[in-house]
Amino acid sequence: MKNFRRFLRSFFKTLTFLCLGILLSASFLPFRAAKAFPAAEESAAIRTVGRGETVEHLFTHCLIAHPEVAFAENNEYGRHLDEDCLTPDEFRRILGFLYEGGYALADIRKTFRADGESAERIPFSFPADKKPLVLSFDDVVYATKNLGKGMADRLVVTQTGDIAAYTRAHMPQIHGNEFVPILEDFIAKHPDFSYENARGTIFLTGFDGILGYRTQRDSPDRTAECRRAEKVVKALKSKGWSFGCHSYAHGHMNRYTAEKMRSDVRKWKDEVEPLVGKTQLYAYPYGEWTLGKNCDDERQQALTEAGFRLFFGVGDKAFYTKMPLGESAKKVLFQDRCAMDGISLRSNHCARFFDAKLVYDPSRPVSFPSQ
């Protein structure tokens, strides 16, 4: 009996040591692995991108998540989608071209600094072997009137904390045919495509809510929808996504009075800013800007007074500098963005980034023009 007790004691002692040993080695394992395999970012040489250097900026809209619906013959709205948007396959192919071309994502917020009412570009660090690229996505609203016509219905956070798209009329309803999950997948496979967690900027309007949630003032279910939208915003921010203003109503601001402009920006500040946080980024709807002589146009003033410091237009060439170019007491920091959509693919506007012919989705209703 005594011998048996002794045997038991020594057995449990050995077992305890064994368990401790396993635990200790397990806790050091990730540390050792991290030492043995440094992240691509850590090992890459870093340089400084100067104030005058090219920072490319490409933008598009929500993707045509369901081309078979969008491009069906009886879908009138599909014509707009064909002109203004990319299909998921096209976006995937474009990312491949950008990566192969040596581009990596830069966070636009790290490229400038605001000083009082003005802003200026600043030098920023970047991998020595990469070219800085900014991506942005406009009109991420999934407007009620266009649901079921070829786009997703909204962005959602999955049970695993990932961001996906949801379309009620499709199986599976939760899917990855949207720019967020596609870009996240791509970065997971190619971590060196994103420097310091850079993602894209999402430019939001407010007239029909944001991200597919009806958060606008007249929404019947506003409080609950705001809560749902906030969950998605939080998940996006934690991945590195940023937000900007794209006006509240998406009107033609060059036809606005100063008063209408003020009211538009006020609504955005009241309804969208509380959901996404303060932002200094403003993308003019339709790329239409009104600076006026000496930047003294009252509509532009309204935007400056609201706290916006970096303004985005639409243009094919890389352009990121203060405007106007000539002598002026006041200037605003301005960047053009090259559009990626059906029209720009067919006219090969983005030729310096990718070969549109190889990107083009054959399911589009218009075939790629023969050159």
Ligand SMILES: [Zn+2]
């Ligand atoms: Zn827009």
